[in-house]
Amino acid sequence: MSATSSTIVNLPDQSSATLPKRNYLNNEHGLMSWLLTGDHKRIAILYLISITFFFFIGGFFAGMIRLELLTPQPDLMASDTYNKMFSLHGIIMIFLFLVPSVPATLGNFLIPIMLGARDLAFPKINLLSWYLYLIGGTLTLAALVLGGVDTGWTFTTPLSTHYLNTHVVTAATAIFIAGFSSIFTGLNFIVTVHRMRAPGMTWFRMPLFVWSHYAASVLMVLGTPVLAITLVLVALERTIGIGVFDPSKGGDPLLFQHLFWFYSHPAVYIMILPGFGVISEVISTFSRKRVFGYTAVAFSSVAIAVFGFFVWAHHMFIMGVSNYSALVFSLLTMLVAVPSAIKIFNWSFTLQKGSITFETPMLYAFGFIGLFTIGGMTGVFLGGLGMDIHLTETYFIVAHFHFVMVGGMLMAFLAGVHFWWPKMTGRMYPESLSKLAAVTTFIGFNLTFLPQFILGYLGMPRRYHAYPPEFQVLNVLSTAGATVLGVGYLMPLIYLGWSLKYGAIAGNNPWQATGLEWQIQSPPLTENFIEIPIVDHEAYDYEWLANKTVNEVTTVG
Amino acid sequence: MDNTAAVAHPREAVGLEEHTEHTFLPQHRHHFETEAQQREAGTFGMWLFLLTEIMFFGGLFFAYLLYRNWYYPAFAVASNQLSVPLGGANTVILITSGFCMALGVWAAEVRNKGFLVIMLILTTFFGLCFLGVKYVEYHEKWEKHHIPGPSFDISEFVNPAAHGITNEKPLPVDAAERTQVFFSLYFAMTGMHAVHMIIGICLLFWLTHRAYRGDFTTGYVAPIENFGLYWHFVDIVWLFLFPLLYLINRHPLH
Amino acid sequence: MSDKQAPANITDPEHEEHHIVTPFQYLLVFATLLVGTGLTVLAAYFDMGPLNPIIALFIASFKAVVVILFFMHVYFQSRLIKMTVAAGFFTFLVLITMTLSDYISRAWGLW
Numbered sequence: 001m002s003a004t005s006s007t008i009v010n011l012p013d014q015s016s017a018t019l020p021k022r023n024y025l026n027n028e029h030g031l032m033s034w035l036l037t038g039d040h041k042r043i044a045i046l047y048l049i050s051i052t053f054f055f056f057i058g059g060f061f062a063g064m065i066r067l068e069l070l071t072p073q074p075d076l077m078a079s080d081t082y083n084k085m086f087s088l089h090g091i092i093m094i095f096l097f098l099v100p101s102v103p104a105t106l107g108n109f110l111i112p113i114m115l116g117a118r119d120l121a122f123p124k125i126n127l128l129s130w131y132l133y134l135i136g137g138t139l140t141l142a143a144l145v146l147g148g149v150d151t152g153w154t155f156t157t158p159l160s161t162h163y164l165n166t167h168v169v170t171a172a173t174a175i176f177i178a179g180f181s182s183i184f185t186g187l188n189f190i191v192t193v194h195r196m197r198a199p200g201m202t203w204f205r206m207p208l209f210v211w212s213h214y215a216a217s218v219l220m221v222l223g224t225p226v227l228a229i230t231l232v233l234v235a236l237e238r239t240i241g242i243g244v245f246d247p248s249k250g251g252d253p254l255l256f257q258h259l260f261w262f263y264s265h266p267a268v269y270i271m272i273l274p275g276f277g278v279i280s281e282v283i284s285t286f287s288r289k290r291v292f293g294y295t296a297v298a299f300s301s302v303a304i305a306v307f308g309f310f311v312w313a314h315h316m317f318i319m320g321v322s323n324y325s326a327l328v329f330s331l332l333t334m335l336v337a338v339p340s341a342i343k344i345f346n347w348s349f350t351l352q353k354g355s356i357t358f359e360t361p362m363l364y365a366f367g368f369i370g371l372f373t374i375g376g377m378t379g380v381f382l383g384g385l386g387m388d389i390h391l392t393e394t395y396f397i398v399a400h401f402h403f404v405m406v407g408g409m410l411m412a413f414l415a416g417v418h419f420w421w422p423k424m425t426g427r428m429y430p431e432s433l434s435k436l437a438a439v440t441t442f443i444g445f446n447l448t449f450l451p452q453f454i455l456g457y458l459g460m461p462r463r464y465h466a467y468p469p470e471f472q473v474l475n476v477l478s479t480a481g482a483t484v485l486g487v488g489y490l491m492p493l494i495y496l497g498w499s500l501k502y503g504a505i506a507g508n509n510p511w512q513a514t515g516l517e518w519q520i521q522s523p524p525l526t527e528n529f530i531e532i533p534i535v536d537h538e539a540y541d542y543e544w545l546a547n548k549t550v551n552e553v554t555t556v557g
Numbered sequence: 558m559d560n561t562a563a564v565a566h567p568r569e570a571v572g573l574e575e576h577t578e579h580t581f582l583p584q585h586r587h588h589f590e591t592e593a594q595q596r597e598a599g600t601f602g603m604w605l606f607l608l609t610e611i612m613f614f615g616g617l618f619f620a621y622l623l624y625r626n627w628y629y630p631a632f633a634v635a636s637n638q639l640s641v642p643l644g645g646a647n648t649v650i651l652i653t654s655g656f657c658m659a660l661g662v663w664a665a666e667v668r669n670k671g672f673l674v675i676m677l678i679l680t681t682f683f684g685l686c687f688l689g690v691k692y693v694e695y696h697e698k699w700e701k702h703h704i705p706g707p708s709f710d711i712s713e714f715v716n717p718a719a720h721g722i723t724n725e726k727p728l729p730v731d732a733a734e735r736t737q738v739f740f741s742l743y744f745a746m747t748g749m750h751a752v753h754m755i756i757g758i759c760l761l762f763w764l765t766h767r768a769y770r771g772d773f774t775t776g777y778v779a780p781i782e783n784f785g786l787y788w789h790f791v792d793i794v795w796l797f798l799f800p801l802l803y804l805i806n807r808h809p810l811h
Numbered sequence: 812m813s814d815k816q817a818p819a820n821i822t823d824p825e826h827e828e829h830h831i832v833t834p835f836q837y838l839l840v841f842a843t844l845l846v847g848t849g850l851t852v853l854a855a856y857f858d859m860g861p862l863n864p865i866i867a868l869f870i871a872s873f874k875a876v877v878v879i880l881f882f883m884h885v886y887f888q889s890r891l892i893k894m895t896v897a898a899g900f901f902t903f904l905v906l907i908t909m910t911l912s913d914y915i916s917r918a919w920g921l922w
Contacts, residue, residue, distance in 0.1 A: 112588075117588065118587065118588035119587075119588035121598045121602060122598075122602055123586075123588070125602075183606075183609050187602055187605045187606060187609075188602075190601075190605055191598050191601050191602045191605065194601060194891060195594060195597060195598040195601060196588075196589075196594075196598070221605055221608055221609055222608060222609070222612055222898070222899070222902045223612070224609065225609040225610065225612040225613035225615075225616075226612050226613070226615065226616045226906065228613055229613050229614070229615075229616035229617055229749075230616060232745075232749070233616075233617075233620075233745060236745060240704075240705070240706050241705060241706035241707060242705045242706070242740075242741035242744065242745060243705055243737045243738050243741045244620055244624075244738070244741050244742065244745065249705070249734065249735075249737050249738060249741070250624070250627075250628060250734060250735040250737065250738045251624075251738060251741070252623070252624075254913075255619075255620060255623060255910075258910045258913070259616050259619070259620075262616075262906055262910075309902060309905050309906075309909075310905065310909060312909075313909070313913060321913045321917070322912075322913050322914075322915075322916040322917035322918075323916075324912075324916040325909075325912045325913040325916050325917075328912060329909075527587070527588075532590075593829070596829070597889070600888070600892065601891065601892065601895070604892055604895045604896065605895065607899070608895065608896075608898065608899035608902075611899040611900065611902075611903055612899070612902060612903060612906070615902075615903040615906055615907075616906070618903075619906055619907055619910060622907065622911075623910075623911075623914060641852060641855075645848065645852050648848045649845065649848060652841065652844045652845060652848065653841075655844075655878065655882060656837060656838075656840075656841040656844075656882075658882075659832070659837045659840075659841075659881075659882045660834055660837055662832075663831065663832065663833070663834055663837065666831045667831070782884075785882070785883070786883050789878050789879075789882045789883050790883075792878060792882075793874075793875045793878050793879070796844075796871050796874045796875055796878070797868075797871045797875065799848075799851070799871075800851050800855070800867035800868070800870070800871050801867070801868075801871075804851065804852065804855035804867055805864075806863075807855040807856050808855065808856055808857055808858035808859075808863070
């Protein structure tokens with residue numbers, strides 16, 4: 001009973017409500033109007049469709065991995081095939097799903113609106129970024145169809161340069177190109193935040209969603225090119241035999257690791273920071289309070305971005321880096337826990353004495369906070385020098401990064417998609433079904449990955465397709481959980497598709513949220529604002545919203 | 558809401574009447590409030606792109622720093638194989654090309670179409686000269702089997718006297734093998750630089766065509782200016798590559 | 812009248828007046844760069860021990876700074892652009908120093 005009475009959802013009268021006659025979806029018609037669009041909202045939708053496609057391809061590989069691990073014997077596929085499965089799972093999920101997930105879809109859609117701008121600074125570059133993403137995705141699929149790649153997503157040399165006959169160069173090219181797509185997205189966001197803010201939109205009036213995207217964009221721009229040059233060198237080493245990483249010619253394979261992780265560690269912050277932004281918006285809206293310690297949360301995003309460049313060698317503790325520098329990197333790694341904890345504590349304090357309601361985005365956000373905290377804390381285990389030697393390259397590390405990336409980022413992504421779905425499409429998703437999906441995802445996730453912590457602690461190594469029989473019980477649990485998780489991810493695909501036609505009309509502001517995006521029609525006009533707004537209030541100012549609503553009512557009256 | 562009270566620029570209303578009043582450039586894009594905002598956004602975006610270029614070459618420069626310190630004797634000997642006159646000439650050619658580009662930006666600013674086109678053509682010409690010299694240098698390495706890979710030949714470093722080199726001490730075989738690291742980096746770094754030059758020259762052809770049409774001499778300078786930034790950045794990379802690759806250990810040679 | 816009033820997002824402190832560099836200034840820069848190139852080549856032929864690479868890098872950096880400031884107009888640009896350029900080189904330095912901290916301390920004094 002309380003579930004229905006304690007809701008902030010405020011929909012227009014369904015018998016008379018209609019979608020706005022003119023909006024970005026029906027402004028122009030035909031396939032070309034989508035493929036050549038400069039509209040950031042349409043590009044966001046294009047991105048949403050493409051990353052969903054790749055998510056389910058990557059998910060298919062995850063399913064195959066779990067199916068193989070159901071039994072201790074290598075019975076479903078050959079070991080080479082298994083290597084290809086987890087390599088492609090990693091490559092697709094990281095470079096084609098997680099990196100662009102929130103920034104390229106929700107970020108693209110919302111950042112200009114949140115700043116009160118008509119579009120991102122460079123609409124054509126934004127479109128180019130999507131095409132680069134598609135080319136990267138196509139090349140990955142090509143590598144997949146031609147016979148796969150089995151380096152793991154890390155392209156470790158000299159394995160990738162000397163010992164494999166699979167399509168390493170194709171996959172590396174794909175990631176090189178997808179990397180530029182991510183650079184262009186980040187570049188666009190930074191310029192937009194600096195140059196396109198509406199009058200009165202000062203830095204400290206920006207929603208935290210924008211702050212965290214800004215921090216992630218800095219990482220994209222500064223980190224990704226290092227990965228690009230590293231992959232170029234790997235490809236050159238493979239094709240014409242230069243000797244930069246080849247020990248037999250005097251090169252140092254550890255140099256590859258340094259350069260690779262110089263990008264790939266900040267990359268995990270590229271993946272998670274936009275998720276932080278989503279959670280800030282959702283938590284604030286559904287507890288009807290300004291985010292506690294706005295400035296601290298904003299700066300903690302920037303701090304994570306800065307610290308992110310100083311910790312990468314903790315991926316290399318067992319690879320033969322110097323003990324002294326391992327010590328330094330281990331200490332610096334602990335520093336990252338501080339801004340992350342600031343965020344978690346501030347969200348918790350936002351909830352305190354808030355008028356909390358439990359709509360679907362909020363459920364996902366709660367899932368995020370719990371799972372991300374576990375993921376983050378186990379990260380501290382792995383950052384500790386001694387523990388790392390025992391735990392690295394086991395299922396503990398697999399569980400750790402899935403807690404952060406799937407339990408954290410994917411939860412945040414789904415929270416965001418549900419939260420802004422009414423804005424993007426003008427229609428509500430079915431509430432009870434989506435709550436069921438959120439709960440299913442949470443249960444399935446824990447069932448999949450909690451056993452992996454134990455497995456890792458017991459010493460089961462990652463990247464093998466066979467294991468000793470005593471690990472079978474926990475592996476069966478994990479595979480069962482993966483099935484539940486799969487159902488949890490298929491449900492939104494189905495009911496969100498359903499809601500496109502049959503969902504309730506959402507109106508401008510179904511959540512009674514304060515962001516600028518909620519003050520315009522849903523779905524928005526192509527130009528976002530008929531008149532550029534003048535911002536005269538802080539972010540998350542619910543009193544301002546209440547006064548505004550009162551004024552509107554009196555004017556109409 | 559009081560948003561409606563003060564209106565910055567109702568872009569909806571920017572139809573013909575305002576066009577005549579404010580003389581908006583046709584290149585002015587709808588989502589920018591003013592041309593200054595658009596121009597500054599463009600410059601800023603270009604600089605962010607150059608940041609990625611700094612980090613892109615940064616990885617190579619770090620690899621160079623590491624191996625130069627590890628394998629100094631091999632690097633010194635291998636570096637002496639490169640031709641200082643050719644490298645120095647190329648530096649001068651590239652600086653001249655950059656100078657022409659800078660003058661081109663000025664020509665666009667003062668709306669002098671003829672001068673702009675000439676300068677862009679000169680920039681292209683010197684860029685092509687640079688690549689030509691680079692080709693001569695690469696070709697020499699090819700003939701001497703100094704290109705890393707299976708056919709890499711260290712005999713010249715193990716036994717310089719047999720190749721008519723009198724002022725170089727012979728290297729032990731394991732040290733001589735390390736010259737391959739130098740040439741790997743030499744080709745990777747100058748190759749990446751040359752790729753950037755080629756991309757730049759392709760863009761120059763297109764810009765020259767548009768400049769000839771008169772696109773950039775009506776107050777719309779941004780493409781020329783931003784391309785200039787790219788071209789100068791490529792120059793800067795070479796300003797570092799030249800001393801680092803060509804001038805490691807020249808003093809015993811005279 | 813609100814039309815005439817420039818919106819706050821373009822009169823913010825990051826905004827700077829546009830400046831045109833004259834050909835004479837470009838010529839000075841060009842001459843400096845040519846002299847710098849000559850000096851680098853010249854310096855390379857004198858044996859100065861560990862100073863050789865330092866001088867070569869110093870001249871190259873000086874030339875790069877001149878190009879950045881004048882050919883690339885950073886001297887006349889807003890603080891934002893100056894910060895951006897600095898951020899790029901700072902991150903490059905982070906890459907170098909943090910990686911070198913590993914290589915140098917792996918075998919003290921031997922590398």
